[in-house]
Amino acid sequence: MVAVTTKPVRMIDLILAKRAGSEHNKADIAFLINGIMDGSIPDYQLAAWLMAVCWQGMSLQETAELTDAMRHSGQVLDLSGIGPVIGDKHSTGGVGDKTTLVFVPLLAAAGIPMAKLSGRGLGHTGGTIDKLEAIPGFQVDISIDQFIGQVKEIGMAIAGQTAELAPADGKIYALRDVTGTVESIPLICASIMSKKLAAGANFIILDVKCGRGAFMDTEEKAVALAREMAEVGRILKRPVTAVVTDMEQPLGRAVGHTVEVIEAIETLKGNGPEDLNELCLELGSLALVHAGITKDQAEARSRLQKLIDSGEALKTLGVLIRAQGGDDKVLTDYSIMPTAKHTKPYLVPGSGKKWLEHLDGKRVAEACKLMGAGRMKKGDPVNMAVGVVLNIKAGDSTEGGATAAVIHYDTEEHYSEAASKLAEAFSFSDKFVEKPKLIKASIS
Numbered sequence: 001m002v003a004v005t006t007k008p009v010r011m012i013d014l015i016l017a018k019r020a021g022s023e024h025n026k027a028d029i030a031f032l033i034n035g036i037m038d039g040s041i042p043d044y045q046l047a048a049w050l051m052a053v054c055w056q057g058m059s060l061q062e063t064a065e066l067t068d069a070m071r072h073s074g075q076v077l078d079l080s081g082i083g084p085v086i087g088d089k090h091s092t093g094g095v096g097d098k099t100t101l102v103f104v105p106l107l108a109a110a111g112i113p114m115a116k117l118s119g120r121g122l123g124h125t126g127g128t129i130d131k132l133e134a135i136p137g138f139q140v141d142i143s144i145d146q147f148i149g150q151v152k153e154i155g156m157a158i159a160g161q162t163a164e165l166a167p168a169d170g171k172i173y174a175l176r177d178v179t180g181t182v183e184s185i186p187l188i189c190a191s192i193m194s195k196k197l198a199a200g201a202n203f204i205i206l207d208v209k210c211g212r213g214a215f216m217d218t219e220e221k222a223v224a225l226a227r228e229m230a231e232v233g234r235i236l237k238r239p240v241t242a243v244v245t246d247m248e249q250p251l252g253r254a255v256g257h258t259v260e261v262i263e264a265i266e267t268l269k270g271n272g273p274e275d276l277n278e279l280c281l282e283l284g285s286l287a288l289v290h291a292g293i294t295k296d297q298a299e300a301r302s303r304l305q306k307l308i309d310s311g312e313a314l315k316t317l318g319v320l321i322r323a324q325g326g327d328d329k330v331l332t333d334y335s336i337m338p339t340a341k342h343t344k345p346y347l348v349p350g351s352g353k354k355w356l357e358h359l360d361g362k363r364v365a366e367a368c369k370l371m372g373a374g375r376m377k378k379g380d381p382v383n384m385a386v387g388v389v390l391n392i393k394a395g396d397s398t399e400g401g402a403t404a405a406v407i408h409y410d411t412e413e414h415y416s417e418a419a420s421k422l423a424e425a426f427s428f429s430d431k432f433v434e435k436p437k438l439i440k441a442s443i444s
């Protein structure tokens with residue numbers, strides 16, 4: 001990138017400078033964010049600037065300035081009264097990702113206060129906050145004071161992302177969504193990091209997903225985003241550890257709301273699917289080493305495993321559920337959550353032995369969306385009860401006629417729509433197929 005722009009006078013100067021590939025300085029960025037917040041920059045100019053960023057990119061320093069200005073566009077939480085170490089975790093989102101439901105109580109049981117703000121889903125299935133609402137009574141819309149008070153008192157809280165934190169991101173994201181400017185690494189980095197920094201935790205564990213079911217469809221792009229976020233964290237003095245993980249196929253076996261809550265609880269009982277369990281231990285052990293609780297990841301993993309084996313982590317989830325008004329009977333009785341009217345297997349086609357060569361996470365999510373598990377637009381209701389539970393994952397051997405997945409559905413129409421979408425999600429091979437690697441890179 002070339003010369004730094006001079007003092008901005010008008011938004012058009014910023015657009016022209018960025019279109020020509022120039023680098024903005026701190027004053028330029030402050031002008032931009034102030035203009036977005038006071039409404040003096042119209043959407044059409046902001047949209048033009050966003051498109052210029054998509055084409056020309058931003059330097060690391062520029063991205064850090066943008067992140068910092070967006071962080072300070074609203075309330076910045078001060079969690080310092082809670083203690084010296086407060087953790088947060090963020091996933092760039094993917095199909096079947098219920099990691100937060102396991103990670104927060106597990107890490108809180110290990111002694112790290114967890115202050116977690118999460119989003120609702122706008123994709124094919126809901127976000128963490130939607131999933132938690134499958135638990136009867138669970139309140140996600142708690143005030144900031146209640147959120148901080150709860151982390152102080154019981155060492156953890158999970159609440160919906162509030163519009164008061166990094167409001168500039170809300171305005172920018174709404175335009176990115178409709179102007180084809182979502183897929184820009186500096187813009188994604190500033191969007192995620194501004195909200196994480198405003199939320200006040202003093203270290204952040206990031207799970208950057210890559211593959212068909214994720215924002216970043218290739219490993220190369222996911223690693224670039226993870227590096228950028230770790231670097232911006234370093235410049236803004238907030239340590240970030242990022243892990244790049246596979247999202248070609250869904251995480252775990254359950255995709256939906258109630259079925260994902262059940263899978264998260266089973267994981268805390270020690271019966272979790274291999275990949276979800278592994279991801280929670282990997283992210284959790286990085287957090288424990290970072291917090292100085294253990295000296296290395298091996299010791300951290302064994303400590304976390306003991307918390308699962310002893311039932312302590314599950315008990316901690318019960319504490320969280322009760323604190324947020326939920327019914328902790330859910331830990332032993334899943335039928336108190338919304339449950340689909342019917343279940344029916346989706347069968348492996350053909351006959352004879354075969355291996356699951358590829359499982360397309362995006363198509364599995366689309367099958368769930370067809371049954372009402374996702375939203376078309378903000379505020380739409382979601383059907384908590386429907387979903388898909390996978391019996392096989394990529395690399396597993398099976399045979400024609402065996403159950404590939406179980407569809408949880410309410411109407412026959414839903415079943416047939418979901419089953420035809422699932423038919424597009426599964427590809428089989430007659431030859432041995434290796435299991436894909438879950439953790440692709442670790443960056444800090």
Ligand code: URA
Pocket residue numbers: 092182187188189191192215
């Ligand atoms: N998640 C966010 O919060 N922002 C982005 O830009 C992309 C994913």
